[in-house]
Structure formats: C-alpha cells, structure tokens
Amino acid sequence: MVGIPDRWPIWPCAWPLRQSRSGQIRNEEIKSELARWEARFAEPGYLFGTGPNAFLKSKAHLLKPGQKALSIADGEGRNGVFLAECGLDVLAVDLSPTAIAKSRALASERRVTLRTEVVDLESWQWPVAAFDVVVAIFIQFSEPPARQRMFEGMKCALKPGGLLLLEGYRPEQLKYKTGGPSDVRRLYTRALLEESFGDLSSIEIVEHDSKISEGSRHVGMAALIDLVGRK
Numbered sequence: 001m002v003g004i005p006d007r008w009p010i011w012p013c014a015w016p017l018r019q020s021r022s023g024q025i026r027n028e029e030i031k032s033e034l035a036r037w038e039a040r041f042a043e044p045g046y047l048f049g050t051g052p053n054a055f056l057k058s059k060a061h062l063l064k065p066g067q068k069a070l071s072i073a074d075g076e077g078r079n080g081v082f083l084a085e086c087g088l089d090v091l092a093v094d095l096s097p098t099a100i101a102k103s104r105a106l107a108s109e110r111r112v113t114l115r116t117e118v119v120d121l122e123s124w125q126w127p128v129a130a131f132d133v134v135v136a137i138f139i140q141f142s143e144p145p146a147r148q149r150m151f152e153g154m155k156c157a158l159k160p161g162g163l164l165l166l167e168g169y170r171p172e173q174l175k176y177k178t179g180g181p182s183d184v185r186r187l188y189t190r191a192l193l194e195e196s197f198g199d200l201s202s203i204e205i206v207e208h209d210s211k212i213s214e215g216s217r218h219v220g221m222a223a224l225i226d227l228v229g230r231k
Contacts (some may be wrong), residue, residue, distance in 0.1 A: 040096040049168035049215035052082035053137045055167040067132035073139045075102025084112035091115045126153035136166040140186045151196045164229035179218040203229040
C-alpha cells in the first residue's frame, strides 16, 4: 500500500460557497441530519454491510495502485476500505463521527490504511485537482441546489483525466422501496446526470433494475443509474 501523506493538499474551489438563509438555520439543519445518521450508525453491525458496492467492484479494473481517491459520504467504510485494498491512497469523508469510527475499525481489521475526515459536504471546501478517482455511491441526501454544488465540487476535486464513479437511485425506486430517499427530487435521472456532468471529457450512463444485497438497509430489487466519467 502506498503511504498516505500526513495532510492532503487543500485548495478551495474557485466557485462561491452556498450562502445559507442564516448561520443559525444551517447549524440546526446540520444538527438534525447528524443526529439522524448518528442514530442509524450507532446500531450494531454494519448497516450496509462490509463488502463494496457492486457497481464500484465492477469497475475495479479502472483503478490503479497508488492513485489518490476520494470516497464521498463513505459511511461505515465499505467502499473506502475496498479502494484501499485495491492499493489506492484513500480519503473517506462523512458527516457522522460514529460512521468514521466504524470505517477506521474496518480498515484496521482488513489491514489497510484509510485516511478519514468528518465533514459537512455542503460547506466543505473541496480540494482542487487533488484526486485521481472520486467515488459517490448513494449520496442522495441533498436537496437539488445543494446537490448541484456537490456535483460541482466532485468535478473540481478531480485531476485532469480523473475518474468519477457515481451510482444512485432513479425515480422508479419509489415503487420498490428497498432503500434511498422518498423525496423524488433527490433521485437521479439520465437527463439530470447528463446536464450535471456533460462538461466532463466523457461520460457513460447506464440505467438498470437489479437486485442488491448490501447489509440490512439495501436489500431487494432496485432502480439504479450508474455513471462513469472522465474529466
């Protein structure tokens, strides 16, 4: 495993951060969201399992040892640890300290190094051109304006030629009810992803209904959409 530097280089993106309605309202939003996830991740075991997401695993051939990777909203670490097992230098970020603690424990158990950071992605200063790979698996927790800023941050964080791997639920997921948000605005469509990532040098989007088995929270048929992009 290539060694992880003590500090990742951070250069803020050159687009303005969101101006919330007020600092107090934003703080309350963060507290509420944090409490929700902390309660979930405090449950015994790993809610979404310890194995990698199937889409991510299927793209392992695109990964190269020594690459720097960012795993967004990595939760309890299943995807970040997988990237580390593939030989990548990984920064895994999540809002929940409990989830981050579990991800560190999983990395220790698997004997890999995983860099972690507790962050609020809506106010985080995204690094610029710092990562060869950005992974975003089921990160559909933001309302559309915040989501678009997050998408811009993901592109900003990629190096030229960098790889973006994103998977989420489509609106059809509402009929399956096997995971994901109940707010249709937070679900992905091909048109949304084409508009959001069309400025990358290449994108490939695949829509499919597939059975998934990821811990106790993602089980059964699901309406999925996958994106593979290059900056």
